[in-house]
Amino acid sequence: MRRTITRGVVIGLAGLAVLAAGCNRNQNAKAAAPPPPTEVIVVPVEQRTVSIVRDFTARTEAVPTVEIRARVAGILEDVSFREGADVKKGQTLFIIQQAEYKAALETAKAQLAKAQADLLRAKDTSIVERVRATLEQRKADLGKAAQDVNRYKPLAEARAIPQQDLDTSVAAEKVAAAGVDAAVAALKDAELAQRTQIQLSEAAVEAANASIIQANLNLSYTTVTSPIDGIIGKLMVDRGNLVGKAEPTLLATVSAVNPIYVDFSVAEGDYLKLAPRISRDLVSGRSAPPQQPLELLLTDDRPLPQKGRVSFVDRAVDPKTGTIGVRAEFANPDQIIRPGQFGRVRGVIDQRPDAVLVPQLAVQEQQGSKTVLVVEAGDKIGLRPVKVDERIGDFYIVTSGLKAGERVVVEGVQRVRPGQLVKAVTKAADQPAAMPVDKPAEKPAEKPAEKPTGKAAPKAGR
Secondary structure, eight states: OHHHHHHHHHHHHHHHHHHHHHHHHHHHHHHHSOOOOEEEEEEEOEEEEEEEEEEEEEEEEOSSEEEEEOOSOEEEEEEOSOTTOEEOTTOEEEEEOOHHHHHHHHHHHHHHHHHHHHHHHHTOOHHHHHHHHHHHHHHHHHHHHHHHHHHHHHHHHTTSSOHHHHHHHHHHHHHHHHHHHHHHHHHHHHHHHHHHHHHHHHHHHHHHHHHHHHHHHHHHHTEEEOSSSEEEOOOOSOTTSEESSSSOOEEEEEEOOSSEEEEEEEEHHHHHHHHHHHHHHHHHGGGSOOSSOBEEEETTOOBOSSOEEEEEEEEEEETTTTEEEEEEEEOOTTOOOOTTOEEEEEEEEEEEEEEEEEEGGGOEEETTEEEEEEEETTTEEEEEEEEEEEEETTEEEEEESOOTTOEEEEEOGGGOOTTOBEEEEEOOTTSOOOOOTTSGGGGGGGGGGGTTHHHHHHHHHO
16 A cells, blocks of 8 residues: 555656646747837828917007097086097097187187287378478478578678677577487487387287187187097096196097007017018018018917018117017907907018928937937837927927938837837828827827727838
């Protein structure tokens, strides 16, 4: 019995050894089989002409914007508009009490009439002529006295007449000469007085005319009209209030909103690229289409249907910010845009012909440099350092490191390493690339993309 048990134990151990050897062979066979290649999504590198677009933070401005103020004092009698309505140039908006200014106009007219009458009287020469006649009379008296002296002198010497008669004639001659001098002075005084009175009367006429003009202006200021076409704002003073007494009272504000203007700042580098086109637009004005139209996007990110153009560039770059102020003009026929709104102005600042484009998802940053994973010949992963420039949507412009047609990895980047054999599934470059699979929030979204891998696999194997 002991030998039988020993024989059974030996047979059992032999069976176990044979079973263990068989298991080891199966495990070695499995270990010798290579793992399947890791599947990655790749996008071919494209080369095409692209536009470099910039968005600039902007604010809308109404030009011109006019404050309507009371230019004369008085009671506000009438308001002839509805708040927020469209108004036309010359449209009556307010009426200020007019009685006082009509009376002032009539007074000025009366003063003009009096000044004109005074001028007519000053130009009358009757007084001067009367004085001139007196002068002539004095001259005649002097002549007669001189004749008497000439006649009496030889007679007195011959003692034909008394000496007294000669002395009397000489005295009369002197009196007549003094009378002539007095008449000459009186004539000069009369002529001077007439000229002075004429000048004073003419000045009074001019002053009266100026008073009439001022009175007409003041009366016209009582009717307040809109100086521009635009939209009028809130009424600032109700009718019945005294306005314009101490200072010009603000009554309302009118803004022109079509076209609407947009102010924004452009970085110095971008301005240097835009400067040639801006200069041509400013020279041509509205007579020619703009070199590069601008788009206006408001806070809802919807672009305005009308395109804009640059209408003004500031004189200097702000040294604090390194930007220059720019103003653009946009048509606003529906008056949807109002002054003070914030938005973005979008414009093309440059064109890049034959630019090499790589998806943003393919670019990784390692120690300050940017790299991409490329599926090279034999479907092996290669690490490629690249230099990128501008970002165009979901793509970067590559200046070195890649060529058109090469395949870059956009999904599965974290699961592969350089030199590893992969199974590349090509995805069209114009489709939005998926996010990397190492982001947990995006893992569920990758499952639908695995369905076409069986059809795309033969293409990657080529």
